[in-house]
Amino acid sequence: MESWFVRPDTRLLQLSDGQWLKVKDRLSAGEFRAHLRRSTSLEHEVATDADGNTTTTTTRRVDPLLQNLSTVVAYLLDWSLEAPIERCAESELIAALDALDIDRYSEIRDAVNAHQIAMDRERELAKNGKGGEKKSSAISPSPAAVAGALSGSAS
């Protein structure tokens, strides 16, 4: 039976010009939560009723500008580019990604997104191959399903 825990397995993604990315096979729950935190922001709305009572509503909203960057940050471990990123701090990785040529960044983003989709599909096939349909999808969505559900806003 496959472990319920995420093992630190990696994969190489080939890019143009012979460059490569080393990425995580999949994210753990904690890494996925960190990804959601990075790609969303909290908005506080203060309302006052007729009696003068104020209530604050906090909503977490997905920032589409941050979502792709956060996905790359979540998966990327190392690359062959000249700026070393292995084990660097998250802020340093973001700084390196932000310094890339736009087309090169897009290539990396597309490669990581394609990897994420391929991994989700691989896991789905493995589930179907072992036990048929998913039994508890309502309470145990895949990361992709959760990401889809949060593509608007969530409170």
Next chain:
Amino acid sequence: MSRAIRGVVGRFDWGYFPAGAINGYNVTRSEDGTWSLRGTLVNFDAFKIRQRPLIFVAPHQDGEWRWPVQTFDLSEGHGPRQIQATLGPQLPEMLKSRKRSPLNGIVVRST
């Protein structure tokens, strides 16, 4: 003759996950070829530190020395603690370089 390496910053890795941070360590190689580690574990992930394979990493100026952990005594309690571990044969040294093999990070030397 036994060999000893003394350092300050070290860590345990479980794959790409950092599992624990060491501040102050001694690695010794005894005459029968076995390696042992004594050090102060200052921070660790309670789950990852118990996974295998666990690697002890000792960074140095030009890269990293690495050993697989064979046995590891993580004592009870909270906060920094003294730990002891027996280590397997030293793994290939990781050297800092811009030109690396994607397979294991070992330097690809240009001639």
